Amino acid sequence: MLQIRELSKTYPNGVQALKRVTLDIPKGMFGLLGPNGAGKSSLMRTLATLQEADSGSVLFEAVDVLKDKEQVRRMLGYLPQDFGVYPKVSAEDLLEHFAVLKGYANRRERREVVDSLLRKVNLWDARKRKLGTYSGGMRQRFGIAQALIGNPRLVIVDEPTAGLDPEERNRFLNLLAEIGEQVVVILSTHIVEDVTDLCPRMAIIAKGEVLLTGEPLKAIEALKARVWRKVVAKDTLARYQSEFNVLSTRLVGGRPVIHVYSESQPEAGFEQIEPDLEDVYFQRLRAHAKAA
Numbered sequence: 001m002l003q004i005r006e007l008s009k010t011y012p013n014g015v016q017a018l019k020r021v022t023l024d025i026p027k028g029m030f031g032l033l034g035p036n037g038a039g040k041s042s043l044m045r046t047l048a049t050l051q052e053a054d055s056g057s058v059l060f061e062a063v064d065v066l067k068d069k070e071q072v073r074r075m076l077g078y079l080p081q082d083f084g085v086y087p088k089v090s091a092e093d094l095l096e097h098f099a100v101l102k103g104y105a106n107r108r109e110r111r112e113v114v115d116s117l118l119r120k121v122n123l124w125d126a127r128k129r130k131l132g133t134y135s136g137g138m139r140q141r142f143g144i145a146q147a148l149i150g151n152p153r154l155v156i157v158d159e160p161t162a163g164l165d166p167e168e169r170n171r172f173l174n175l176l177a178e179i180g181e182q183v184v185v186i187l188s189t190h191i192v193e194d195v196t197d198l199c200p201r202m203a204i205i206a207k208g209e210v211l212l213t214g215e216p217l218k219a220i221e222a223l224k225a226r227v228w229r230k231v232v233a234k235d236t237l238a239r240y241q242s243e244f245n246v247l248s249t250r251l252v253g254g255r256p257v258i259h260v261y262s263e264s265q266p267e268a269g270f271e272q273i274e275p276d277l278e279d280v281y282f283q284r285l286r287a288h289a290k291a292a
């Protein structure tokens, strides 16, 4: 269990990236969902001991994460948002290099670790290829391999699916799900489906604040009978947006389909629908923006 309490951070330019963030993150996949600029990376970097918080505390299995950084690093696997690779080096060689840095001094043992990780992330056949020739999805799988060196008990992946095509994304998420059973895995993302597909627990954050935390299914349940859908004409869209609590607008076959949050039928023509996590997400973001 990772316990985050009242964590705050203001950057020197005055941006308050984290506002008294409090979260309990148990074993398994945990989705940290929020729009760009919400503070996800700031939180991830703080948990990964790469930057300092101003105040608050973080406890992981009795380790004080903000103070005992060395100890955290030994338990941590981290895939940063901007994970860069050396394009001219092979996957095998770079992974071996990371294993040396992680403290695998024994050559034979190191080989075993590297080989098993390359197989695990399905890059065995491509292990001798230069990383510069890898696709985005392959690079992310390589990123996960390096994060898993040394069997970390806390795994942090920051926006890993951005830029992946649907097939690569699926493959990547399945891989994460496999890891996620025994350890704490925090997946930060702005893509709602990443969380829907994968995470039994989640938090939504925006502007440095936690807007909701818990189980996606329960959050969806709480919106039951309050989400309405209508296909509207393009030139009436603005009216709907000003009169109703519009959660989302999507074009389907070129026509706008809106989702509206309301306790009763907003007007004729609206049909009640089963809410999904995207409705939950937009409802929270809207309520928060309004309150601000």
Ligand code: ADP
Pocket: 011, 012, 013, 015, 016, 017, 034, 035, 036, 037, 038, 039, 040, 041, 042, 043
């Ligand atoms: P996210 O990962 O959710 O997109 P970030 O944690 O990257 O959010 O950013 C949160 C806020 O803090 C944003 O307003 C961003 O511009 C700002 N920010 C992030 N890093 C820095 C920094 N090093 N210096 C100043 N402001 C920063």
